[in-house]
Amino acid sequence: MxxxxxxxxxxxxxxxxxxxxxxxxxxxxxxxxSGTPASATPSQGVITGTDIPWDDWGDEGPISATSYATSNVTAMWQQILWADGLLAWSDIDCQFGPTTTAATKKWQTKYGVAGGADGVVGQNTLNRAALHLSGAAGTNNRIVYNGRYDGRKINMTRHDDGRWGMWISSDVRPLWYNDATFNVCP
CATH class of the missing domain: 1.20.5 (Single alpha-helices involved in coiled-coils or other helix-helix interfaces)
Structure with missing residues (x-):
């Protein structure tokens, strides 16, 4: 042939x-x-990144029941769990409690996260989630997390200065580690 x-x-x-x-x-x-991975830490207070958005999350976290348990970053993770069909919308409350921990373990098992299903959202878990981002960075551009359940999507943004934000309903806020400011937060 x-x-x-x-x-x-x-x-x-x-x-x-x-x-x-x-x-x-x-x-x-x-x-x-392409590009160097972002060099962010939770001590910066907000998820941040540079260059391409898909490599921003690998150095973020950990988020868990004991680390940044009540925060906008927890709300982001809860929305990811919702978009992938593992958490109900009514469970998005910015608090990393037992329901979020159990759903996180299911997510980690389902998507084969290196290091296993420990219920902690660290670099390996966030890197797996980042594989489902699309869009472009910039103040007026949206980055979308493309959920794997029923066509669900999460709208986010990364501003020109690198700060990530997210919408819950029509409420857009920065993805703070130390503050829970969405309208669904208690």
């Missing part, structure tokens, strides 16, 4: 398949290597 022959299963030439795979590999490598 020549490299221009048609592969019966797909109806496209092997040369075209090879070209598509090469382009895809180049794009993946470019995304994986």
């Amino acid at each position: 020549t490299d221009n022959a048609t592969a019966p299963a797909f109806g496209i030439s092997l040369r075209r398949k090879t070209a598509v795979l090469a382009v895809a590999a180049g794009l993946f490598t470019g995304l994986a290597l």
Whole structure:
């Protein structure tokens, strides 16, 4: 079979398949290597990042029942759990309690988080979640978390200065570690 022959299963030439795979590999490598990961810490007070948004979350956290348990960052994580069908909307309350911990463990198991299902939202968990972000950074641009349940999505933004924000209903707030300011927070 020549490299221009048609592969019966797909109806496209092997040369075209090879070209598509090469382009895809180049794009993946470019995304994986482009820019330096953000160097943020919870001590900055808010989720922050630089360069491409998809690498911002890998150095954030941990978020758990004992770390930043009542915060806008917890509300963000609860929305992710909701978008992936593991938490009810009524459970989004900015408090990392037993329901959020149990849903986090289910999420970590379901999506094969390295390090196992410990109920703590650390770098490995946030890196897995970041795989489902789309959009572009910038004050007027939205970044979307594309949930894997019933087409659910979460609208977020990363301002030009690197600070992340998120909407709950029409309420947009920064993703604070030490403050719970959304209208769903007690």
